[in-house]
Amino acid sequence: AQKITQTQPGMFVQEKEAVTLDCTYDTSDQSYGLFWYKQPSSGEMIFLIYQGSYDEQNATEGRYSLNFQKARKSANLVISASQLGDSAMYFCAMREGRRSSASKIIFGSGTRLSIRP
Amino acid sequence: GAVVSQHPSWVICKSGTSVKIECRSLDFQATTMFWYRQFPKQSLMLMATSNEGSKATYEQGVEKDKFLINHASLTLSTLTVTSAHPEDSSFYICSAYKFPTNEQFFGPGTRLTVL
Numbered sequence: 001a002q003k004i005t006q007t008q009p010g011m012f013v014q015e016k017e018a019v020t021l022d023c024t025y026d027t028s029d030q031s032y033g034l035f036w037y038k039q040p041s042s043g044e045m046i047f048l049i050y051q052g053s054y055d056e057q058n059a060t061e062g063r064y065s066l067n068f069q070k071a072r073k074s075a076n077l078v079i080s081a082s083q084l085g086d087s088a089m090y091f092c093a094m095r096e097g098r099r100s101s102a103s104k105i106i107f108g109s110g111t112r113l114s115i116r117p
Numbered sequence: 118g119a120v121v122s123q124h125p126s127w128v129i130c131k132s133g134t135s136v137k138i139e140c141r142s143l144d145f146q147a148t149t150m151f152w153y154r155q156f157p158k159q160s161l162m163l164m165a166t167s168n169e170g171s172k173a174t175y176e177q178g179v180e181k182d183k184f185l186i187n188h189a190s191l192t193l194s195t196l197t198v199t200s201a202h203p204e205d206s207s208f209y210i211c212s213a214y215k216f217p218t219n220e221q222f223f224g225p226g227t228r229l230t231v232l
Contacts, residue, residue, distance in 0.1 A: 043228070045210065102166075109160045
């Protein structure tokens, strides 16, 4: 069975600093995808970044990058130059199987990130 | 990006009544939709996978007779909470799978409060 672990329930970071949110996963599948979502207080799930298990390069999307270490089964999210609007819950998630499949996405427990001005 | 809507955005009902929540993909056809439940300060827990034209697949521990799912068209899935009780109060979120881009888009969620 697949499992996602986020060990940081909460983090405080000074504005403009970089922050790393940890995520480890466990799966017996060779093909899988890893996601990070942001959930502000409104409740909507905002997609941030995706990494496929066969992708050779770490994914990047603007200020977001995913530090993918396959052997260690970790997929940490790095946010550069944090902003006050980055304060939210962040969820790491995984989908087993190739991206071309409508497989279910399973979520970690989340990390609440608070940015200090 | 693609848009997924949910209706209603919030609902308050009395214990023992049934509540229907709709999930619509507005600009794409979704053969598969997923229903999640999120209690306060917790993560999203997958309840069931809804496939158009077939029976939903429920996760272990989710009562299929209590949480009725209907995916009658390629753009609409509904979740009905039957005989709701206060412990069913939660945030319900759907997501829709878009082919061929293989992305999943989340709806804005429905907050259910059972009195």
